[in-house]
Structures are given as C-alpha cells and as structure tokens.
Amino acid sequence: MAFYQCGFFRCATLAALMGLSAARCAAGPGRMPATLNTANITMGGVAYTDARVFFSRYGFKASWTADGHGLRFQSAKVRIGIEAEKRDAELNGVRVVLGDAVVARGGALYLARIDAEKLFAPVLNPAGVTAPPAPVPRVIVIDPGHGGQDTGTQNKALHLNEKIFTLDVGLRLRALLLAQGYKVVMTRTDDRYIALPERAEIANKAGADLFISIHFNSVEGSSMVCGTEAYTMTPQFQRSTSTPNAQRDAGDVMAYPGNRNDPWNAVLGYHMQTRLLGKLGSVDRGLKRARFAVLRLVNTPAVLVESGYLSNNIEARKICTAAYRDDIAEGIAEGVRAYALAITTAKTR
Numbered sequence: 051m052a053f054y055q056c057g058f059f060r061c062a063t064l065a066a067l068m069g070l071s072a073a074r075c076a077a078g079p080g081r082m083p084a085t086l087n088t089a090n091i092t093m094g095g096v097a098y099t100d101a102r103v104f105f106s107r108y109g110f111k112a113s114w115t116a117d118g119h120g121l122r123f124q125s126a127k128v129r130i131g132i133e134a135e136k137r138d139a140e141l142n143g144v145r146v147v148l149g150d151a152v153v154a155r156g157g158a159l160y161l162a163r164i165d166a167e168k169l170f171a172p173v174l175n176p177a178g179v180t181a182p183p184a185p186v187p188r189v190i191v192i193d194p195g196h197g198g199q200d201t202g203t204q205n206k207a208l209h210l211n212e213k214i215f216t217l218d219v220g221l222r223l224r225a226l227l228l229a230q231g232y233k234v235v236m237t238r239t240d241d242r243y244i245a246l247p248e249r250a251e252i253a254n255k256a257g258a259d260l261f262i263s264i265h266f267n268s269v270e271g272s273s274m275v276c277g278t279e280a281y282t283m284t285p286q287f288q289r290s291t292s293t294p295n296a297q298r299d300a301g302d303v304m305a306y307p308g309n310r311n312d313p314w315n316a317v318l319g320y321h322m323q324t325r326l327l328g329k330l331g332s333v334d335r336g337l338k339r340a341r342f343a344v345l346r347l348v349n350t351p352a353v354l355v356e357s358g359y360l361s362n363n364i365e366a367r368k369i370c371t372a373a374y375r376d377d378i379a380e381g382i383a384e385g386v387r388a389y390a391l392a393i394t395t396a397k398t399r
C-alpha cells in the first residue's frame with residue numbers, strides 16, 4: 051500500500067495548529083488535568099504518567115534492563131518492555147509503536163498518558179473500558195484494498211499487482227468467517243474501483259461491528275524489507291506512527307468517526323497483529339497508528355492489515371502461493387476470534 055493510495059491524511063496547516071494541539075494534549079486523552087504529583091507530569095504540552103505506577107495497577111512487577119535504559123514489566127500472563135527515548139515498545143512479544151517517546155525523568159520512565167490509556171489499558175483490561183460499549187462482532191465487513199484502475203502496489207519484475215492478492219485473501223477470509231457464523235459484507239467481490247469513502251460508507255450502512263481492510267506493502271529502494279504490520283486509527287490528540295517524534299499534524303486534534311472506538315481499535319489491532327504473526331511467522335513490523343481514510347470514516351472498530359511486502363521477492367513468492375494466502379486469511383480469522391473473545395469476556399465481567 052502506498053500512502054497516497056490508501057488515503058493517508060496530512061495537512062499543511064500544522065504550524066498554525068501546534069499551539070492548539072499542545073494545549074489539548076495537556077488536558078489529556080481522557081480530559082484529565084495534569085497533576086503536580088510525580089506520577090503524572092506534563093512536558094512540552096504532553097501529559098505523561100509514571101510507567102511503574104501505571105503498570106502496577108495491573109499487577110505488573112518492574113525491573114530495569116541491564117543498561118538501565120529500559121523497564122520490563124511482568125505479570126502472570128503478560129510482559130511489556132519500554133525504553134527511554136523510544137517509541138518502540140513490546141507487548142507480549144509484539145512490537146507496538148507509541149505516539150510519544152518514553153521520557154526518562156528523576157529515575158523513572160514516563161509514558162504519554164494517551165499511550166497508557168488508549169493502548170495499554172484497553173488491551174490489558176478490556177472489562178475496564180466503560181465507553182463505548184463493547185461491540186460484539188456479528189456483522190464483519192471485509193475490504194480488499196484497491197481494485198480496477200487502482201492496482202495498488204506492484205512488483206513489476208514478478209508481474210504482481212496488490213489488488214489481485216487483496217481480493218483473493220478477502221474471499222478466503224469471507225469463507226472462513228461465514229463458516230464461523232458471522233454475517234460478512236464485502237466492499238468488493240471483483241476487480242473494480244471503489245473510492246475510499248465509499249468503502250467506509252458500505253461498512254456504516256451495513257451496521258458493521260468490525261471492519262477489516264486487507265493490503266500488501268512495498269517500499270522503494272530496498273527489496274530487503276519484509277514483514278507484517280497492522281494499523282488502527284490514531285487516537286485523538288496523538289500523532290500517527292509515520293509522524294516524527296518532534297512533529298504534530300493538524301489532524302491530531304480532530305475527532306473522526308473512527309475515534310469513537312479508540313479503545314476497541316487498540317484491542318483489535320493487538321490481537322490481529324499477534325495472531326497474524328503467530329500464523330505467518332513473518333517479521334513483526336508492529337502495531338501502528340494512521341489516519342487512513344477507511345480507518346477515519348468507519349463507525350466501527352477497524353484494522354488495516356499490511357500482510358506482507360510485494361517489493362521483497364522472497365515474501366512476494368510466498369504470497370503467490372495459495373497456501374500462504376490461506377495462512378494470511380486464517381491468521382486474520384484467528385485475530386477476529388481472539389478479539390471477539392476479549393470483547394465477550396469484557397462484557398460478562
């Protein structure tokens with residue numbers, strides 16, 4: 051998926067809105083005021099929370115890494131790793147990309163409160179999410195990326211078009227989800243162009259409980275890059291993964307339809323990336339955040355899966371096999387099952 055093809059949002063009025071962004075971020079993701087105690091601090095207009103204090107609420111024991119730059123947190127079933135000045139973190143063996151780099155201050159490591167409360171909290175304790183209600187998946191919309199004149203990314207040497215593989219995997223996934231009793235709606239079932247807003251509209255009109263957009267990736271200049279990544283909507287007041295740490299985008303302060311489900315997006319993205327990696331054994335490129343058009347505009351929890359790199363000839367040749375595309379579809383279906391289990395468990399507590 052090239053960004054322009056998939057509706058990546060940017061705005062040139064960033065500088066004018068930086069002050070507004072900072073002020074609102076200080077108010078916090080949960081509109082909580084920054085306090086004066088050392089567990090919650092504000093730096094550069096961003097509210098942070100002491101990671102040890104935050105994770106201790108979930109029963110985690112903390113230990114420093116040997117170099118003293120990172121903290122490891124361990125509970126009975128979950129392990130978490132964070133590093134000073136890094137946006138990369140680990141959640142149960144899966145790479146998750148934070149919106150703000152971890153800050154070292156006074157012998158402690160601090161997480162942005164948006165990362166703590168919109169990523170870790172819902173994943174660690176879905177039952178603690180009070181709003182919006184847990185949307186138990188019954189109607190699932192599958193969105194095979196691209197189509198028609200929009201080929202998606204290409205591997206010209208191997209004569210591969212992304213749009214062919216997204217549809218193929220989408221149809222395989224449809225069969226799996228139908229067999230599990232879900233109602234499935236496809237944004238396309240043949241090689242046709244569907245505009246990005248129309249894809250979201252199809253999901254919204256169908257009353258979808260879950261939206262899954264399927265893509266394949268590419269990178270220019272290096273055929274060595276490979277692996278799998280999952281995107282969910284960037285939380286309000288947070289920067290997207292592709293935005294550098296020192297930068298804010300105008301869209302950061304906006305509340306889009308896709309932000310209604312910020313906590314469930316995190317739960318969905320985590321389970322999807324975990325199960326896909328488990329099925330494919332591919333390189334973990336992380337759970338990432340973006341304001342792609344389809345993620346912005348849907349009313350339901352949504353994930354966009356970048357299944358693998360067509361620009362990497364080794365991975366592309368795997369994708370060319372029906373067996374590997376079956377694995378991708380099964381990995382996504384397993385992600386749906388794990389997410390649904392988390393949702394139903396949360397509702398019954």
Ligand SMILES: [Zn+2]
Pocket residue numbers: 051052055056195196202203212265266
């Ligand atoms: Zn794509």
